[in-house]
Amino acid sequence: MxxxxxxxxxxxxxxxxxxxxxxxxxxxxxxxxxxxxxxxxxxxxxxxxxxxxxxxxxxxxxxxxxxxxxxxxxxxxxxxxxxxxxxxxxxxxxxxxxxxxxxxxxxxxxxxxxxxxxxxxxxxxxxxxxxxxxxxxxxxxxxxxxxxxxxxxxxxxxxxxxxxxxxxxxxxxxxxxxxxxxxxxxxxxxxxxxxxxxxPDYALTTENVQQVEALLNKLTTRRQVIAVSPSVLVYKKRYEEYLHLLLDLIESAAADGREFVIFPNASRASSSKTHNNDLIALRALRRLAQQRLPQTLLSSIHWVDYDINYGSIQRIICACDLLITSRFHAMIAGLTCTTPTLVIGWSHKYQECLAGFEMESTAFDYSADTQQILQAVPAMLSHLAEFRAQLTERLPENxxxxxxxxxxxxxxxxxxx
Missing domain, CATH: 3.40.50.2000 (Glycogen Phosphorylase B;)
Structure with a gap:
């Protein structure tokens, strides 16, 4: 037998x-x-x-x-x-x-x-x-x-x-x-x-796919859309300093009617625990944004305040023109979608992955100089086509x-x- x-x-x-x-x-x-x-x-x-x-x-x-x-x-x-x-x-x-x-x-x-x-x-x-x-x-x-x-x-x-x-x-x-x-x-x-x-065929769950579909339908305009994926890990290390940095990045890119989608790469909506739960950081960011940002900018932000699976994360990122993330596999989704990606992370895991795309210059340690990170957003926005072409060229090899x-x-x- x-x-x-x-x-x-x-x-x-x-x-x-x-x-x-x-x-x-x-x-x-x-x-x-x-x-x-x-x-x-x-x-x-x-x-x-x-x-x-x-x-x-x-x-x-x-x-x-x-x-x-x-x-x-x-x-x-x-x-x-x-x-x-x-x-x-x-x-x-x-x-x-x-x-x-x-x-x-x-x-x-x-x-x-x-x-x-x-x-x-x-x-x-x-x-x-x-x-x-x-x-x-x-x-x-x-x-x-x-x-x-x-x-x-x-x-x-x-x-x-x-x-x-x-x-x-x-x-x-x-x-x-x-x-x-x-x-x-x-x-x-x-x-x-x-x-x-x-x-997408590999997905084994179907969490809130209808809500994600409704969100994507809102993004069918040809205004540029920027995705932001905060990390509860970095939030626990830097707290409001990290949140203010993310809002600074959003404000630096807010011209020309751009829209923003802020989503979790790790989510446990039914839990108040921080481990594997970026919703904690996302909700803190939303509270701070409501205090700090003008209403016109707030109205251009879409908040994904619920559990989503990786297939939905990939769909959201593929619908965007730029990704700002502190999460490794949100970065991977950005690379596989050929969406230009700015990383604010930690450890060597980001650098060695981006090296396969010759994109190490788009990754910063979360403790790096704030001005240096802020300058990266307009620089990337002005060269989106070149970044996307480079990602498209290197993706098959990876x-x-x-x-x-x-x-x-x-x-x-x-x-x-």
Whole structure:
């Protein structure tokens, strides 16, 4: 009897961070093209919400909340490994049994094992260690990792990453970090972000699509439209300073009757928590805008104050002439839509991705000089056609780069099967 071909995925969700949603949906969509008979199990840190949103009954959602991983998945996987040495096969719960029987676990965390994000190191470890204990190969698909200067992060990363069957660097900077760490180059490769290959057909949810459709119908005029995607992460670091900067950027571009669409790239409308919830920053920005901006400018701003999926995010950005964002996968949507994109972000993940389009000059650290950022908007608006042409020219190469990791993954799965 032929063993079922099973693929587990961790690090992505349907609810919350829509960049994680894009990577999850694209991974499933691409692997279905390569291996249409594959069964998928998603280990989610929002399992109940994801089950409620999922429109595909053939995909299983398993609980991978931090407490569940620490108190259940890891200890049971460890006990299974220990007992296997004496010939005892421990019965496992459904989630771990699925993971044990998989050909591969795909870790699609956007940024992992990073010195600046040490509080997430336990989660990074627990995301892949149970699979290793169960004997399931782990492939870390395109993501940013490192730097590894912190001794704890360096030791843990060296131990775990060297045991992965594949580690895909999202760009040259991550690749250099992995080389410095001493990871076997035979098990590493460089590939562009997974979501470079996102297609509307890959969508697994339909959140508020009618509201988005109504919004897009309002944008059918040929006045220029600028999209703004604020980040709750940067908001928590800079608060009103960040909000004032965004309003300054809007005011600097408000001439000639331009319109603006402000939307969340991570949204949990039913939650008051800030994690993976840009609606918190968006609502704070709206309150400040109502206090500060003239009514004529306020009337030109469309506020997307509700949950939207990644497909809707991409549709909004594709309808705009310029994108201003502090979110990585909003930037990816801008690049794939060939919409000129100004980034106000953090970490090397933005720079190494934009390098593939020779667009590094359009990215600024959120702590950069305000005047320097403000000057970038009129400069980009005066050269939109040139920026769009450059993005159009470089996009196919980046999409081929992204696709290469799925070719490699198919080889691994076929060999394992």
């Amino acid at each position: 032929t063993q079922a071909l099973r693929i587990a995925i961790i690090g992505g969700t349907l609810w919350g961070n829509r960049g994680a949603q894009a990577m999850l949906e694209t991974t499933i969509g691409e692997m279905r093209q390569h291996l249409p008979q594959a069964e998928f199990g998603v280990f989610s840190y929002y399992p109940e919400k994801d089950r409620a949103l999922l429109s595909d009954p053939t995909i299983r959602i398993f609980d991978a909340r931090p407490l569940t991983m620490a108190a259940k998945l890891f200890p049971l996987a460890l006990l299974y490994r220990i007992l296997s040495f004496v010939g005892i096969r421990l019965p496992l719960p459904e989630s771990l049994a699925f993971l044990r029987d998989c050909q591969v676990l795909c870790d699609i965390g956007g940024i992992t094992f990073n010195d600046e994000r040490l509080k997430y190191l336990p989660f990074n470890v627990l995301s892949i260690l149970p699979a290793m204990l169960l004997g399931t190969p782990v492939a870390k698909l395109s993501q940013a990792t490192g730097p590894f200067e912190n001794p704890i992060n360096r030791m843990v990363s060296k131990f775990l990453l060297s045991r992965c069957c594949l580690v895909v660097a999202r760009g040259a900077i991550t690749a250099s970090h992995l080389k410095k760490l001493g990871i076997n180059p035979a098990h590493t490769m460089v590939a562009a972000d997974i979501a470079m290959l996102y297609k 999409q081929r780069s992204s696709a290469s990791q799925f070719d490699r993954l198919k080889e691994i799965i076929t060999w394992k099967n």
